[in-house]
Amino acid sequence: MELQLLSIHTKSAKFTLLELQLLSIHTIASQTMVRRLWQAVEERMEGNGPPPATIIEHKAYARIGLLGNPSDVYHGRSISLNISNFWASVRLEPSSDLKIVHHPTHDLFKFSSLSHLVNRLENEGYYGGVRLLMATCKVFTKYCKEQGINRHNNNFSLSYETNIPRQTGLSGSSAIVCAAFSCLVDFYKVRDKIGVEIRPQLILNAEKELGMVVGLQDRVAQVYGGLVYMDFEKSKMDECGHGIYTQLDTSLLPPLHLIYAENPSDSGKVHSTVRQRWLDGDKFIISSMEKVANLALEGKTALLEKDYVKLATLMNQNFDLRRRMFGDTALGGLNIEMVEVGRRVGAATKLTGSGGAVVAFFPEGPSQVKLLEESCKKSGFYIVSVEVVPSLLNEIDIRTLSSNK
Ligand SMILES: Nc1ncnc2c1ncn2[C@@H]1O[C@H](COP(=O)(O)OP(=O)(O)O)[C@@H](O)[C@H]1O
Ligand SMILES: O=C(O)[C@H]1O[C@H](OP(=O)(O)O)[C@H](O)[C@@H](O)[C@@H]1O
Ligand SMILES: [Mg+2]
Numbered sequence: 023m024e025l026q027l028l029s030i031h032t033k034s035a036k037f038t039l040l041e042l043q044l045l046s047i048h049t050i051a052s053q054t055m056v057r058r059l060w061q062a063v064e065e066r067m068e069g070n071g072p073p074p075a076t077i078i079e080h081k082a083y084a085r086i087g088l089l090g091n092p093s094d095v096y097h098g099r100s101i102s103l104n105i106s107n108f109w110a111s112v113r114l115e116p117s118s119d120l121k122i123v124h125h126p127t128h129d130l131f132k133f134s135s136l137s138h139l140v141n142r143l144e145n146e147g148y149y150g151g152v153r154l155l156m157a158t159c160k161v162f163t164k165y166c167k168e169q170g171i172n173r174h175n176n177n178f179s180l181s182y183e184t185n186i187p188r189q190t191g192l193s194g195s196s197a198i199v200c201a202a203f204s205c206l207v208d209f210y211k212v213r214d215k216i217g218v219e220i221r222p223q224l225i226l227n228a229e230k231e232l233g234m235v236v237g238l239q240d241r242v243a244q245v246y247g248g249l250v251y252m253d254f255e256k257s258k259m260d261e262c263g264h265g266i267y268t269q270l271d272t273s274l275l276p277p278l279h280l281i282y283a284e285n286p287s288d289s290g291k292v293h294s295t296v297r298q299r300w301l302d303g304d305k306f307i308i309s310s311m312e313k314v315a316n317l318a319l320e321g322k323t324a325l326l327e328k329d330y331v332k333l334a335t336l337m338n339q340n341f342d343l344r345r346r347m348f349g350d351t352a353l354g355g356l357n358i359e360m361v362e363v364g365r366r367v368g369a370a371t372k373l374t375g376s377g378g379a380v381v382a383f384f385p386e387g388p389s390q391v392k393l394l395e396e397s398c399k400k401s402g403f404y405i406v407s408v409e410v411v412p413s414l415l416n417e418i419d420i421r422t423l424s425s426n427k
Contacts, residue, residue: 090318191375
């Protein structure tokens with residue numbers, strides 16, 4: 023009987039009804055027990071019972087900062103897009119204990135030797151995705167508590183996969199957080215209670231928990247999907263608690279390419295000195311950041327007018343301004359070479375994030391692409407053509423937008 027009772031929580035109501043009929047005919051169960059079972063089925067059908075033990079899986083895609091980054095970290099603006107070339111996925115399975123599952127390769131704790139361990143740390147750093155999953159759970163729980171959002175008490179296990187090249191400025195970290203956040207929102211059935219505009223900030227808070235210097239552009243692109251124009255002006259953010267995010271038609275984009283290298287670089291390290299100078303009121307950093315933010319504003323007009331010559335100029339200016347602010351040592355030779363390799367064949371190039379990958383646009387089209395493919399091969403870089411992800415907002419998400427309230 024206990025086994026049958028458990029199955030009520032794990033299967034669809036229709037299926038269990040059939041089981042119950044069989045049960046009441048073929049077993050000599052007491053009437054009370056049968057009544058309890060019927061009641062559980064009825065509750066389940068009315069939506070009052072515990073949630074079905076379904077597995078929830080969500081993907082979040084890599085993002086490219088097309089214009090304006092890193093001014094998003096400094097109340098600027100950005101145009102970013104989500105790409106389907108790479109993604110992270112998180113899987114939530116109901117379980118009796120709450121489990122965060124270590125990834126067999128990304129969270130490695132068993133080594134063949136000391137030199138294997140040291141080599142691994144030097145190439146990929148100390149951390150994998152487990153800390154991101156844990157921070158997501160913490161931030162989600164805290165937010166629900168603060169907002170008085172009720173949750174059921176069932177447990178789950180969380181595991182992840184990712185094929186986003188590690189720490190390449192393609193937002194591999196926030197993709198894991200974003201996918202995990204979506205799983206939690208659906209497991210607890212609170213998608214309608216956590217507004218789309220707020221979610222990027224919560225995803226960011228999870229990474230801030232871990233001491234990472236991060237901005238909102240990654241998370242906005244990953245929550246919304248597609249191509250998004252973002253304005254993070256301080257007064258607007260203070261007033262609404264989030265930036266102003268506008269989805270743009272992805273067909274406005276010209277074909278883009280992505281160049282990347284296996285070059286782990288924790289974004290926190292790259293940002294640390296510039297952030298401090300900005301906080302200290304350094305005039306050069308502040309005015310340069312404003313210029314970078316303006317590139318996104320101009321870029322929005324350029325895209326709407328399909329003025330791709332202008333777009334190319336703005337992309338190049340974006341990297342040049344970053345280079346002046348951060349300096350060549352912080353950026354590293356590899357990042358500079360990736361930008362240069364594209365420019366040598368006439369492409370407009372800039373970093374997609376804090377380093378490790380470059381977005382390239384070829385104003386003259388496929389003949390230039392061929393040339394770049396050859397140069398990348400010689401330099402040991404990878405090159406792929408960008409596949410843009412369409413908008414990811416579903417009906418419930420759209421209803422939560424402040425413009426629809
Ligand atoms: N592919 C990955 N697998 C597991 N964890 C990752 C991966 N990429 C990033 N992380 C986690 O995110 C942290 C910060 O990454 P970050 O420098 O922001 O890279 P990215 O540019 O990909 O977002 C890493 O220290 C690690 O904890
Ligand atoms: O420096 C940048 O352009 C971005 O750096 C971080 O992204 P990452 O993918 O980790 O390199 C940061 O989170 C973004 O907000 C910055 O724009
Ligand atoms: Mg990151």
